[in-house]
Amino acid sequence: MLASRHLLVVLVLVLVAALAVTGYSLYQEKKQPDGVEISVGKNGLSIKEK
Incomplete structure (x- = not known):
């Protein structure tokens, strides 16, 4: 009984950590960098x- 409760707590903590990492990753991806953007395209x- 006690081991299953610990397993449940560990699983919840892993899910919370994964959600936090995913949220931070999405935040970094959407954040506009300061500076200059140089791109080469067909034009x-x-x-x-920026």
């Missing part, structure tokens, strides 16, 4: 200031 060179 030539493009430089945008």
